[in-house]
Amino acid sequence: MSAAARTHWLLALLFLLALLLIGAERLPGTPASLRVLGFETVLLLAGVSLLLGVVNVLALHLRRIVLGQQDWPLSLLLIAVLIAVAGAGLLTPAGAASPLLEWVFDALIAPGQRALFALLVFFMAAAAFQFLRIGQRGGLWMLAGFLLLLLVQTPLPLWLLSQKQLPAAASFLDPLTNAARWLLDVPAMAALRAVLLGGSLAWIVIGARLLLGKP
């Protein structure tokens, strides 16, 4: 048996065991302390995995520095910042609540994260320019869904349509909004429910494959 096959069968065995434990955990007689210990163990292993992930990033950037790859000075900077922040936090009893770490959070982490996520809207606009086109596959329908929701959620188009300068707009505004609501509440919602059901069915297939040793 190859190493990969051994791993697959071990995973299948552990998966079966986990299913049995989850089933047993739901039984009324199961001690609560045992249940808590089980999930605290998962929490501990997840924490260690997270730390291993950080070490992996460190190793990756160290390798870039050693090999002198492109942007290696930036890798050096990343490692220096990582070690400085982690060291400062671990050396003080207050940890993340220490003034230095709070300053790092307020001056670097929070503004950086906020700025990075605020940029996403620009790339979404670029995607809209590119893909919400009538000629694209499915583009007409996506464009319709997009416009319907925009009509329902944004005050300005409704406000513009209902102005006195556009007297004819008032007569079709209400039916249009009602139709948009119906399309969003019925067919679009049905499609989203189907996506949820499809996701669950996919997990059943994944589970079956795991049990058969074919992940």
Next chain:
Amino acid sequence: MATVLCPHCGTPNREGSHFCNRCGAALLAAPHATPPQQQPASPATPDRAASQPWLDPGFVGEDDVPLEEESADQALLGEQAPLPAPRLVSALQGLLDPIRVVTIPQEGGETEPSLPATALTAEKLRRVRSLMAEEPLVASSPLPVPAPSLWLRWIFGILAIGVAAPLLLGWPLPADEPTRWTGVEPGFDSIQALPSGARVQLLWAFDSATVGEMELVSSPVLRHLAARRARVAASSLLPAGPATAQRLLSRIDPERTLWASPDRASAVPSVRFLPGGAAVLPLLAAEPADLAVLLAAQAEDVQHWLEQVAPRNRVPVLAVTAAGADLPLRPYLESGQLVGLVSGFDGAYQYNELLGQPFAAADIPLLRRQIVGQSYGALTLLAIVLLGNFAAWLAGRPRER
């Protein structure tokens, strides 16, 4: 592939091109460039370029026609590959689809149907293109760090101005109020019905990355919980979640009424960080509670709670989410698995209205700015989408529907 350097901006263009692919300058008299192996390497690493194609200087968007490689046998036979028709590159330098304005007839080859724009002369085309091009750079070699394709910059610029200008210049607020979504009122009622001292589980599934939106929608709900004298036990799925929670809670609840007595004595509210996502959520099912309030920027976190915790402890769940998480969670609201759903700037506005004064006073100015930004932003996006469709129509290359 042999290339020609643009005398204007230094961009390498395919040999035989009449105009520069980037700036639109005439190329016929341009000197031949170095062979491809001497072309400067892309500064964007392949990995980054794969995940973020806009960082790759060669990225021109799906619309633009890439420089095609000449086939080896054509080169061996000394045949000239068919020249691409001169394009109104990306007409407004990329804002529009590449248009084959003039078709150069090839011997024995098929000609493409001409578009009405054939009336434009080459000189006019050059002028239009240079008008919309980047600043004229006189360079004999390509720029060391080329910027992304220009159409992307145009879109970024249009959107930035379309949203920031109304905010900074104080443009008027639309008279209409944001839409009212189902789910906000039942959510409000679920907190209103809590007895004083009720235990509430709080899942803090957002951090500073999404605090701009989540603060708007979480604040009225947290104020409402504080007004109902609820006792909160909070956990976060993100490392920066506890710090974000402490900052927001210290503003919203300075009296620390939300915190159960042991925590109220401590210096900071305690929010436990739980790495491991859905795999550790069942741990929270053991905590006794009257209501679970999920403050989540992503639909998945609410879905995981409904799959891992709610079936175990049968505690009613109220989801307070970003607007993007709203639609995927609506089926759960319809099926009754969620007692309420408050999402986005419009959900926040509606909740504040239900909450009434004086609680809403702090949030209303911020929400009004959001409504202005959203309104003009939506109009700007409509214009961008319209441009995209106009570009596709001009290109006359309808794809499969």
Next chain:
Amino acid sequence: MNVDALLPAGWAAGAGLWVGFVFTLLIFSALLGDHLLARLAQYVLVGALLGYTVVVTWQSILASTWVAALHVEPWTPRWQWAPAAAAAILAVAGLGRILVQSGLRLPASRWLEALRLLGALPALGLAAVAAALALTGSIQGTLGPQFLHAARNGLIWGAPWAMLASNLVALLVTAAALVALVTDPAQHLTSQPAWVQRLLRGWIWLGQRALWLAAGALFARLFASRLSLWVAEVTYWTQAIQSTELGQQLERGWRLWMGR
């Protein structure tokens, strides 16, 4: 060692505001193209965030729960050592694997090989538990309730005709979208009789359109979400800068220039 003494309290808050502002501008400058300063800001952000994550994880998981508990009462109860041992094995085996992947050559040893195999157990166990929880959770939290809701609401005899029609459409579209998601016409339909093919193709056609419609609506809502972040960012920095002395001077200049 008191590292907090490195931070003079007097100017920390003011400096933090301006550091954050410059940092934000550097990250925003990525919109103009890829350049060194934008990359520098991104690397610093990742470094700071990872360092912060290490501190929070150590503090809230390892130190507070396990290290403290085992330090205070090492042998009561003894079975608490089992999870700690699994975590230690995972850590050591994981570190070894990372070192090997980094190109470090460890000496061949039976002990190291055994440790590597032993380390696979907690890692695979974690994956197995996560998969089992996802499977059972999706059945009890999504598949069951959503299927029941769709089935129950589809046909309510005696309901007003408009409601009945809407419910029927919802049921039909749910099934159609599900069929469109799980069926590959080229693979699954070719061996079917012609009338089944026609029926299913029609159904898939309907399901696909509903999925596209939902995707468009989802995009618009997601855009509103991301737009909120941009608006909040502009608002935050406008107000934060306005509150500083320099900001107030700039505002006065702006008002003079605008004639207000």
